[in-house]
Amino acid sequence: MTDTETRLKALMLRGLDGDAAAYRACLALLGVRLRAYFARRMSGAPGDVEDLVQETLLAVHLKRSTWDSAQSFTAWAHAVARYKLIDHWRRRRVRQTLPIEDHIDFLAAEEPDPGVGLELDRALASLPERQRRLVGDVKLTGLSLAEAGARAGMSEGAAKVALHRALKALAERMRRADG
Amino acid sequence: MRTDDLIDALARDAEGTRDPAPPRRLALVAALGALAALVLVLSWLGTRQDLAQALLGPMFWMKAVYTAVLGAAGYLAVERLSRPDGSGRRGWMLGAAIFALCVAAGAYQALVSPDVQAALKMLHGHSWRSCSPRILLLGLPMLGLGLWTLRGTAPTRPGLAGFAMGLFSGGVVATVYGLHCPEHTFTFIALWYSLGVLALAAIGALVGRWALRW
Numbered sequence: 068m069t070d071t072e073t074r075l076k077a078l079m080l081r082g083l084d085g086d087a088a089a090y091r092a093c094l095a096l097l098g099v100r101l102r103a104y105f106a107r108r109m110s111g112a113p114g115d116v117e118d119l120v121q122e123t124l125l126a127v128h129l130k131r132s133t134w135d136s137a138q139s140f141t142a143w144a145h146a147v148a149r150y151k152l153i154d155h156w157r158r159r160r161v162r163q164t165l166p167i168e169d170h171i172d173f174l175a176a177e178e179p180d181p182g183v184g185l186e187l188d189r190a191l192a193s194l195p196e197r198q199r200r201l202v203g204d205v206k207l208t209g210l211s212l213a214e215a216g217a218r219a220g221m222s223e224g225a226a227k228v229a230l231h232r233a234l235k236a237l238a239e240r241m242r243r244a245d246g
Numbered sequence: 247m248r249t250d251d252l253i254d255a256l257a258r259d260a261e262g263t264r265d266p267a268p269p270r271r272l273a274l275v276a277a278l279g280a281l282a283a284l285v286l287v288l289s290w291l292g293t294r295q296d297l298a299q300a301l302l303g304p305m306f307w308m309k310a311v312y313t314a315v316l317g318a319a320g321y322l323a324v325e326r327l328s329r330p331d332g333s334g335r336r337g338w339m340l341g342a343a344i345f346a347l348c349v350a351a352g353a354y355q356a357l358v359s360p361d362v363q364a365a366l367k368m369l370h371g372h373s374w375r376s377c378s379p380r381i382l383l384l385g386l387p388m389l390g391l392g393l394w395t396l397r398g399t400a401p402t403r404p405g406l407a408g409f410a411m412g413l414f415s416g417g418v419v420a421t422v423y424g425l426h427c428p429e430h431t432f433t434f435i436a437l438w439y440s441l442g443v444l445a446l447a448a449i450g451a452l453v454g455r456w457a458l459r460w
Contacts, residue, residue, distance in 0.1 A: 082260060091257040098249050121252055126460065128256040130400035132265040133329040146330035150402045154459075187247045205258040206251065212258055227262035234259055242460065 071100070076140040083131070094124055098181070101148055106179045108152060108165070115155065117182040118241070123151045125238045145170035154242070190240035198233035201226060268328045271395045272321060276418055279388020283419040286384055291426040305430040310421050312435060315344040316443055317417020323410035324392075328399035334410055341413060345440060352436035368433040377427065377434075381420050381442025382449075388415040389446055393457055401458050408454015409447045416443030 075093055082090025101123050105116045126147050134143045149165050156163050191199055197219045204215035216226025266274075287293070300306040323337025356365040371377075392411040401407035420439050429435065 082257075083264075085261065087257045087261050090260050091253055094253045094256060095250070098253065117249065121247075121249055124249070124252060124256065126400070128259065130330070130460070132267050132398075133400045135267075135329060138331070143329070143331050146402060147400065150330055150400075181249055184247060184249065184252075187252065191247060202255050203247075203251070206254045212262070227259075230255065230259050231262060234255065238460075 071096075072139060072141045075144075076136075079131075079134070079140050080136060083136075094127070097127065097144055098124055100144075100173060102179055102181060104145075104148055104173050105152065108163075112159075114182070114185075116179075117184040118186040118244075119151060119155055120181075121184040121187045122155075122238070122241045123148050125234065125241065126151060129235060129238055139170075141173065142170050145173045148173070186241050186244050187237065190237045190244065193240060194233055194236060197221070198229055198236070201230055202233050202237070205230060265398055268325050268399055271398070272325060272328075272392070272414070275388060275392045275395055276317075276321070276414070278391060279385075279415055280418050280422055282387040283384040283422040284425075287422055287426050291380070293425045294428045296428065297425065300428070306424065308432075309424050309427075309429075309435055309439075312344060312348050313417050313420035313424065313439060313443070315417070316341060316440075317414055317421065319344065320410050320412070320414030320417050320447075324396070324407060324414050327401050327403060327407040327410050328396055330400045330402045334406060337410060337413075345436075348432055348436045348440070351432035352434075355431055356433045365433070368431045369437065371429040371431065371434040371438075373427065373429060374434070374438055377429070377438035378442035378445060381416060381423055381439065382445045384419040384423055385412075385415045385442075385446040388419060389450055393450065393453055396454070396458055397460070400460060401454075404458035405451045405455040407458055408450035408452070410450070411454065412447030412450025413443060415450070416446040 075096060078089045078093035078096070082093050098120055101120045102116060105119045105123075106113065109116055109119070127144060130147065134140060149167070153163075153165060191202065194202070200219050201215055201221075204210050204218060205212060210218070212226050212230065213223040216223050216229075219226065219229075221229060294300060319337045319341030321337070322340060323334030326332030326337070327334045356368060359365045359368060389412055392415055393408060396407060396411060420443055429438075
């Protein structure tokens with residue numbers, strides 16, 4: 068368990084220093100943990116699990132500057148996941164309580180298979196065409212920002228800004244999806 | 247969309263932009279908020295007539311310490327509450343302690359005054375009607391800017407985070423307001439200054455509740 072914290076934290080620190088591969092690995096590992104965490108608490112609505120995983124990963128990414136690297140990364144990520152789950156229940160009018168201390172348990176769950184997130188696609192579909200293409204094109208193994216930008220008719224700098232705006236818009240739309 | 251594809255997009259975005267951490271955001275808000283309050287005080291209210299003399303006496307600085315510590319308490323709370331796993335406890339404790347101290351000093355001053363009339367006079371000062379509303383007005387620019395910048399952070403208790411932002415703003419601008427305000431008793435400060443700061447905190451809490459969701 069603490070092993071996961073050590074790994075996640077080391078990857079995140081390297082990611083914050085600009086190591087994209089480490090950052091990707093951190094999010095992937097976190098995604099597995101999130102899937103298990105949500106699956107266990109949402110047995111009533113398994114179809115929503117992947118939506119929440121994706122919404123939480125987006126939030127982790129966009130809010131990463133609020134992580135204090137002197138503190139536990141897992142506790143921070145768990146707080147984000149917990150907030151997103153409670154928010155999800157609030158929107159669906161479900162009354163539930165979540166213990167604040169269970170971030171230990173957050174590290175120690177079995178690993179269900181990833182499903183497909185539908186809400187993200189819905190949110191994506193509502194973005195302008197150029198932004199949508201850009202989000203789909205920037206695979207870490209595939210196109211670079213400069214290449215993806217060129218395909219959408221943008222400079223690298225413009226593509227950077229457009230991608231960031233698109234991700235923020237996606238996060239906002241997913242949050243309001245069933246509000 | 248597969249989660250792996252999303253992660254690819256996020257990793258690409260991480261190469262580009264990076265937001266400032268909460269302390270830097272808040273420092274900028276305080277600097278701009280204090281500047282706005284200073285411009286308002288200088289252009290609208292003017293400094294107190296006896297400012298040069300007042301700077302030499304203790305009460306000017308005692309007032310400044312009280313309001314600055316209130317602001318510091320708000321800062322401590324909001325710096326933590328802007329993070330999903332943060333608690334404002336240290337800030338609340340500091341704020342409650344300095345407020346209690348000021349109220350105690352004010353009560354003492356009122357008790358040792360010659361009679362009830364004198365005590366009431368201290369409580370009213372020269373500006374009891376305008377003090378709290380002015381602090382409120384001076385603080386609105388900083389509060390607005392602060393709430394806006396908090397939208398980029400991740401408070402899981404939006405109402406409390408907004409309250410802390412109001413306390414931070416109130417403390418900072420009440421300190422600037424001291425350049426204008428000639429009041430010189432703890433009795434007055436403990437009531438009317440605190441009320442102005444508290445009003446900002448209440449507005450922060452109300453607005454924060456819906457504006458700071460993410």
